Amino acid sequence: MPRINEKVSYWMLVVPALAIMVIFYIVPVLGIWKIAFTEPATGIENFVAMAGSNAVKTSFVITFRVAAITTVGCLFLGYIVAYAISNYASKLTPLMLALVILPFWVSVLIRSFSWIVLLGRSGIVNDTLRGAGLIDAPFRLMHNELGVLIAMIHVMLPFAILPMLTNMRGISGAYVLAARSLGAGEWTAFRQVYFPQTMPGVMSGALLVFVLSLGFFVTPALLGGGRVLMISEYITYQIQEFLNWGLGSALSVALLVATALVLLIAARFVNLRSALLERK
Amino acid sequence: MPRSAFQIFFQTGAWLVIAFLVLPLLVVLPISFTDTSYIGLPKDGLSLQHYANYFTDAEWLGATWTSIWIGLVVATCATVLGTAFAIGCWFLSDRASSIARWVLITPILVPPVVQSLGFYRFWVVLGLIDTHVGVILAHTLLALPYVSISVFAALTNLDRNIPRAARSLGASVMQTVWAVVVPAAKPGIATGFIFAFIVSFDEIVGVLFITVRRVNTLPKMIWEGIQDNIDPTIAAVATVLVVITLAATAIGVMRRK
Numbered sequence: 203m204p205r206i207n208e209k210v211s212y213w214m215l216v217v218p219a220l221a222i223m224v225i226f227y228i229v230p231v232l233g234i235w236k237i238a239f240t241e242p243a244t245g246i247e248n249f250v251a252m253a254g255s256n257a258v259k260t261s262f263v264i265t266f267r268v269a270a271i272t273t274v275g276c277l278f279l280g281y282i283v284a285y286a287i288s289n290y291a292s293k294l295t296p297l298m299l300a301l302v303i304l305p306f307w308v309s310v311l312i313r314s315f316s317w318i319v320l321l322g323r324s325g326i327v328n329d330t331l332r333g334a335g336l337i338d339a340p341f342r343l344m345h346n347e348l349g350v351l352i353a354m355i356h357v358m359l360p361f362a363i364l365p366m367l368t369n370m371r372g373i374s375g376a377y378v379l380a381a382r383s384l385g386a387g388e389w390t391a392f393r394q395v396y397f398p399q400t401m402p403g404v405m406s407g408a409l410l411v412f413v414l415s416l417g418f419f420v421t422p423a424l425l426g427g428g429r430v431l432m433i434s435e436y437i438t439y440q441i442q443e444f445l446n447w448g449l450g451s452a453l454s455v456a457l458l459v460a461t462a463l464v465l466l467i468a469a470r471f472v473n474l475r476s477a478l479l480e481r482k
Numbered sequence: 483m484p485r486s487a488f489q490i491f492f493q494t495g496a497w498l499v500i501a502f503l504v505l506p507l508l509v510v511l512p513i514s515f516t517d518t519s520y521i522g523l524p525k526d527g528l529s530l531q532h533y534a535n536y537f538t539d540a541e542w543l544g545a546t547w548t549s550i551w552i553g554l555v556v557a558t559c560a561t562v563l564g565t566a567f568a569i570g571c572w573f574l575s576d577r578a579s580s581i582a583r584w585v586l587i588t589p590i591l592v593p594p595v596v597q598s599l600g601f602y603r604f605w606v607v608l609g610l611i612d613t614h615v616g617v618i619l620a621h622t623l624l625a626l627p628y629v630s631i632s633v634f635a636a637l638t639n640l641d642r643n644i645p646r647a648a649r650s651l652g653a654s655v656m657q658t659v660w661a662v663v664v665p666a667a668k669p670g671i672a673t674g675f676i677f678a679f680i681v682s683f684d685e686i687v688g689v690l691f692i693t694v695r696r697v698n699t700l701p702k703m704i705w706e707g708i709q710d711n712i713d714p715t716i717a718a719v720a721t722v723l724v725v726i727t728l729a730a731t732a733i734g735v736m737r738r739k
């Protein structure tokens with residue numbers, strides 16, 4: 203059989219999924235760009251309005267700040283877990299791994315609801331502290347950035363842990379052993395020999411968490427209570443409350459461009475292929 | 483051997499972080515048994531009234547059933563399309579197929595609100611707003627990346643000489659795919675199916691944009707319930723879902739042993 207025929211039959215397997223993705227996903231998302239430049243009138247007025255708005259500026263600052271803090275928090279906490287799972291083999295290791303993956307299967311909505319129950323004005327944390335006579339007035343733990351950050355770190359943590367785990371599993375213990383036998387202390391061996399080898403995993407985790415956080419909607423909307431307006435929520439306000447499709451679309455374009463820029467910059471430090479395409 | 487400060491830091495630290503991950507999932511449990519009519523800890527005793535409410539309320543049950551059957555249809559469609567896609571790309575393994583794989587994972591990278599705006603505008607044109615078909619189509623698109631990634635990952639261990647041998651012995655391309663490649667990809671296909679179901683079952687932002695009254699899913703009911711912020715029925719629903727997840731994870735861990 204000629205080779206060209208062979209290729210055609212493989213493409214026949216590829217095309218159905220690819221076609222519906224392009225027609226029903228890529229085209230609609232590109233349609234957002236068109237709306238941004240054509241509604242209510244053709245031109246760049248939506249982008250001019252966007253650039254001139256202080257509310258938009260504040261929202262972008264909040265978005266990047268929340269995404270950055272969430273990323274740092276997830277990397278720090280996630281590193282400890284990934285390190286323990288890959289370096290201390292014990293009977294409990296499979297349990298640890300299962301508990302890390304478990305939250306993945308519980309919906310973000312329910313996880314956010316749990317945090318509302320915990321952090322609310324008369325939530326479990328405040329009620330317990332008050333019941334114990336430790337505080338007089340309840341703490342403001344949600345409807346502010348603190349609440350959003352706590353819940354965001356909780357939601358994003360597994361996305362940071364898994365790439366770091368994959369990376370750490372591939373690291374041979376011989377290097378640290380060599381450093382130790384040459385007289386390096388435990389911390390020194392970790393800092394100078396082990397940690398540098400984990401950088402690819404750390405960077406993949408950072409990229410995933412940061413990109414997902416930038417566009418996250420559910421958790422900030424629920425825990426922020428309208429006071430921590432990240433861009434995604436700002437867009438829904440523009441569209442659902444003010445029916446301002448032009449500005450909403452322009453903001454969406456800005457968010458897409460921001461995400462693309464982050465990926466482009468990240469491509470210099472991270473192997474995007476293994477971080478996204480060949481994710482295990 | 484005595485443990486050093488270094489080991490203590492990582493071992494206790496890891497368990498503390500895992501406690502932070504898992505314990506918040508369990509707070510819905512006491513709340514669901516509350517005897518009060520608002521969201522809070524039980525006051526005078528435990529009550530099953532909120533479970534009774536969930537299991538007798540036509541709206542909650544209807545939404546649950548809708549989410550389940552839509553999830554199954556989506557998982558089936560996404561698994562068939564995504565598996566064929568991944569197998570085709572695996573055979574091709576050239577530049578063009580690599581670009582195709584990047585195109586297929588864009589839903590992971592585009593923010594949910596942005597893609598939902600796109601869906602909304604296009605679904606209006608197609609007349610799919612507030613229809614089950616509209617939700618199934620949107621969810622299938624969102625689930626495809628996960629299926630294609632997991633099937634492709636399963637195929638990386640398959641020796642290319644095996645399908646080649648089948649071909650040289652006279653099997654057609656489709657026979658080779660069906661009898662040689664699909665069985666090898668089975669673990670990835672199963673994972674993809676589960677992922678696709680979960681993606682659909684939990685999806686909220688798209689549903690908020692492309693449905694109105696006629697289509698009601700479980701996440702939508704939960705979302706609206708949280709906005710009203712009074713009815714502990716959500717805690718009962720959440721507990722049911724968390725317990726199912728815990729049980730499934732426990733079975734998974736046991737079977738691996």
